[in-house]
Amino acid sequence: MAEIIDTGKEPEAALARACAVLADGLPVAIPTETVYGLAADATNPQAIARIYEMKGRPRFNPLICHVSDFEMADQHVDFDPLSRWLAEAFWPGPLTLILPLKADSTVHALASAGLDTLGVRMPDGFSRGVIARFGRPLAAPSANTSGKISPTTAAHVEADLGDRLTLILDAGPSGIGLESTIIKVEGGEIHLLRPGGLDVAAIEGLTGKKVLRPETAGAIIEAPGMLASHYAPVAGVRLNATEASPDEALIRFGGAALPGEDAAALVLDLSATGDLSEAAANLFAFMKQADASGAATIAFGSIPMEGLGEAINDRIERAAAPRGGASS
Template sequence: MARIIAIGDGMDEAINAASVILALGRPVAIPTETVYGLAADATNPAAITSIYETKGRPRFNPLICHMADLDMAEQHAEFDPLSRRLAEHFWPGPLTLVLALKPESDIHPLATAGLDSVGIRVPVGFTGDLIRHFGRPLAAPSANSSGKISPTSAAHVDGDLGDRINLVIDGGACEVGVESTILKVEDGEIHLLRPGGVSVEDIEAFAGVPVQRPKIAGAAIIEAPGMLASHYAPNAGVRLNATSVGRLEALLNFGNTAVAGQDDSRMVLNLSPAGDLAEAAANLFDYLKQADATGAVAIAVAPVPDTGLGEAINDRLVRAAAPRDAEGPVE
């Protein structure tokens, strides 16, 4: 099983231990403000291969490359004026920008899936400090088996990948709880590739221009993580916009929504009794895991507003439900 080091027991110990594993070309599970990431040296092809192998992730799905700061990011990517403004305002934070890769960048093509662009983010807290100490960008998708529920605690990582990796850095529960928002600027327009921890409304309010959403879900070229139709999936089926729940199902409620049959269901968890979308986002993946652990045949999810962070929550739920969306309650 993986060694677990809590940041609270010593920041230097955590950074030094992680740096040793990274220098050996092996992946380390690290906390970010969004979800836990499976990090490895983005310039080392063997290290990147170890990410794909550990996760069972398809190699056509590119990896986000995490940087210590904007200065490091500029060594690897070309920033148009609007992308630079977005980076200066939202970094460090849960925003990823897809940018043109500089020819002189030593990020390996395995990390970009051979594309001439790269997804870059500057994370908050420990990961930024680790990258600064390590001195090279880290490729870091979520630290879970490919397609499964993303981890928001060290225990989630250990339960899934603990027998496949050497080290997990425990930074407690992730504050945001869903992955970063991914944007790409083309011809002065902002295109949303994945909703996430920064709401579209906040981006539009800052940038002063509308954010363009994909016209057809699932039709885009895979140029950023989280764009596969099926993703974030528990073992149980997921049923959305539920107004009733069966005895063999678990329920994820939101706010004070009345859901028929909830008293007889396997489990009831409320993403946010107060109807707070930030609280719901922070609870989403943990509650999906808890509901899945009951052995329920399906997880019924009450309606969640599709505004603010609700757009990211619903994006994850739609992808979790994609393979096996049920028509009604399972009795």
């Protein structure tokens, strides 16, 4: 089983041990403000391959590379002025930018799935210190078996990947609880590839530009989380439920009871007060709890599409998608 180090109690030991494991070409589960990531040296093809193998992730699905500062980012990607503006405004934080790879970047092509672009993010919190100490970008998808529910605690990681990992860094529950928002600037326009922990309205408010949504989701895999079926529990998923059945676990929003919930296998409320930030932070943990209840189906009540509701709805729609194709 994996060694678990509490970053609050043993920060120096956590940093030193993480860097040693990463230097050996092995993945480390690291805490970020979004979700827990499965991190490995983005310049080491064997280390990156271990991420794919550990997750069971398709090789055509690119990885986000995490940097500690702008100096590290500038070594590997080229910023256009608009992308630089966004990065300076929202880094460190839950924003990933898809940027052109520099010809002399040492990030291995396996991390970018052979694309000439790279997803780059500067995380907040303890993970940023790990990257700074290690001195190289870390490729870090979510620390879970591919296609399944993303982890927001060290315990989630241990339950899923603990028998395959050497080290898990535990910094408590993720503060945001949703993966990063992924943006690509092209032709002076801002394109949303994946909604996430940064509200699109904040980007529009800063730039005065409308963020463009894709007409056909998942047509070209340019970034993580674009496959139709993703974040999937074992149980089936039912959306926009207006009532609950006895064999279902109900996850609702806003505190209002739904008909039939007294007989449901489990009832959880993402935010009884209607706070979308609280709902985002609770989403994956509640999905795991509902899945563990043994219910045949997880029914989700309606969640507003405004603000972070867009990202929450994106995740549960992908969780409900048919699972016959490739997982991510």
